[in-house]
Amino acid sequence: MNLNFIIHNNDPSSKGRVGQFTTAHGVIETPAFMPVGTQATVKAMDPQEVGDMGYRLILANTYHLFLRPGHETIKRLGGLHKFMAWPGAILTDSGGFQVFSLKGLCQVSDEGVRFASHLDGARSMITPELCVRIQEDMGVDIIMALDQMAFPDDGPEKVAKALERTTHWAERCLSARTREDSAMFGIVQGGFDPHLRRESAHKLVALGFDGYAIGGLSVGESKQTMRAMIEATAPALPESKPRYLMGVGTPDDLVVAASMGVDMFDCVMPTRNARNGSLFTSGGKVNIRNASHAEDEGPLDPECHCPTCQRFSRAYLRHIFMAGEILAMRLLTMHNLAFYAKRMEMIKDAIRNNSLGAWALELSNEMDNAVVDETPFRNI
């Protein structure tokens, strides 16, 4: 399915663009952040709440749903949207990243990936063809082609081999398609080598996808390396297709990557950090565990309009967090996702106002001067 990607605004101060694309489950404004719903639920959230925050596209996980409850079950139950009561669009990660994260538990060959389930050790094999079938059975809007990522410590030969395999698998994924109502994205690999990144992009573009992802990042590399890889890859991808930076990132990463022409993001950071008590606010990061909040009757973020900040004090949030209450996970996740939604609105406004370049430059400089690198590690 052609996503009919339309660019509404280009920011002359950067490579950022505001646009939209159309899926079988609605129009998605870009740049877009996708909340992560690994197991067919954005952790701690009701799908209604995710929609109320303005999200129209979420990510789910092929590997996890293949293992449990199984794509055939989801198909019999009417597809993933109906199963999880999410009326918006769904993109599914191909499962390649998750499988490779298992390392010792998986063996890769040209045929596909053989692995042992992290749940019960049951052995399975995911081929490019099965990968597409799983995603088609679930009826998702955007299918990710199966890819092989290089590990940060892989030598040049291994990185090149993974790239080559990713290209072949991408071709097989395209051939395996049977549905007209889903789009398919290829995933650029090439480790931390700008030449290989460009090569991977050119090969995938020659195959012709509905969009392109930059994979294999957010695995512990520095901010500079991440930027260099986006810089090498994004210009090699067509202007006319959405670009998706997988597993990224911090709120500031979103600004910087959007300024380099990235249109889509996903990251567990807002949801996972919330469950660990770490919140994003207009005044900086807040750890709700901190004793300084114990008697603080102010909201988490006075500039935030989310249902959490409108009703609850820091003191209450700290109390229920320390008491291990489920409501804490809910309210804090809600806030972080609202913060990310607002951040995306600010990015779009900055592109429309031709000011994203200056904002991104400032943040890049801050990142370069930061002592602690906070690149998010991706979830299996």
Add this chain to the structure above:
Amino acid sequence: MNLNFIIHNNDPSSKGRVGQFTTAHGVIETPAFMPVGTQATVKAMDPQEVGDMGYRLILANTYHLFLRPGHETIKRLGGLHKFMAWPGAILTDSGGFQVFSLKGLCQVSDEGVRFASHLDGARSMITPELCVRIQEDMGVDIIMALDQMAFPDDGPEKVAKALERTTHWAERCLSARTREDSAMFGIVQGGFDPHLRRESAHKLVALGFDGYAIGGLSVGESKQTMRAMIEATAPALPESKPRYLMGVGTPDDLVVAASMGVDMFDCVMPTRNARNGSLFTSGGKVNIRNASHAEDEGPLDPECHCPTCQRFSRAYLRHIFMAGEILAMRLLTMHNLAFYAKRMEMIKDAIRNNSLGAWALELSNEMDNAVVDETPFRNI
């Protein structure tokens, strides 16, 4: 504060009555079930959701909130209603039951109860006066007097001594009141001895409370014993005041006890069972873990109108429960509380239709014939 308890209907087929009382935070229709919000949150629920289900009165816990975050903190933050963003009414358990549940960790004297915190072992003493002060500081609508319960294995002398102490403490609690905007209930004790139950009731009634609770039950006794104790106590309490059966019970217990003239209930059963995957439905109990639900596209309860049953299949609920997702706790708790809310409506309708007696008799017979006793044990 006089609750201005009004009886609208008496059921000639039983001792059941439909009525209402008025608190500083709204009118409460009776018979009423109170969801349990031990630590200032009904587990897994947003207060908005609790209100949307029709609940207007919840229970919170003096002992837990005294330890964390502390009544003085809650007072400084504007009281418990504001703290937890609950606009309805709140009754707080006196803490006596929780403290006695600690057994080895507590020492009782005429002065009060000395105990070690279950959180950090810190030693504290709750006297009747402090018990009232904690509840007044939190600004709750209904204060429970400090009581001493007998344990199921206590001999007659111990039971009588606990009764006597409960009476003295009740008197001290009444004297310790300083606020006009809260009501206070005394708690009837007397173990499993009907004579002592009546004696306790008479002594408390002589002191004059705004309502009366039947305490020391739901501690593992049989259904027959529970009924016998209600039968001994309820008629000894004034018609003109609400009667509250503490820590009870199953949906069927509510019917039977309401038919004996009980007006208020609290129990962790709907919320705790939900978190363990055990659901109440119009077709009987459902364990969502059961593999038979894995491909079941039907709702948990086809007769239920709750947001869970309106949107999600048993297959999905089972999937997210097995995957350990927070949304499972939310959706299942929502359903069980909706089931209890509906049960209370059915009880009120049965009283208005003069048919509660027949319903209660049928259920009592079923209970007497049941092999497995499912009396709920109360929460500490």
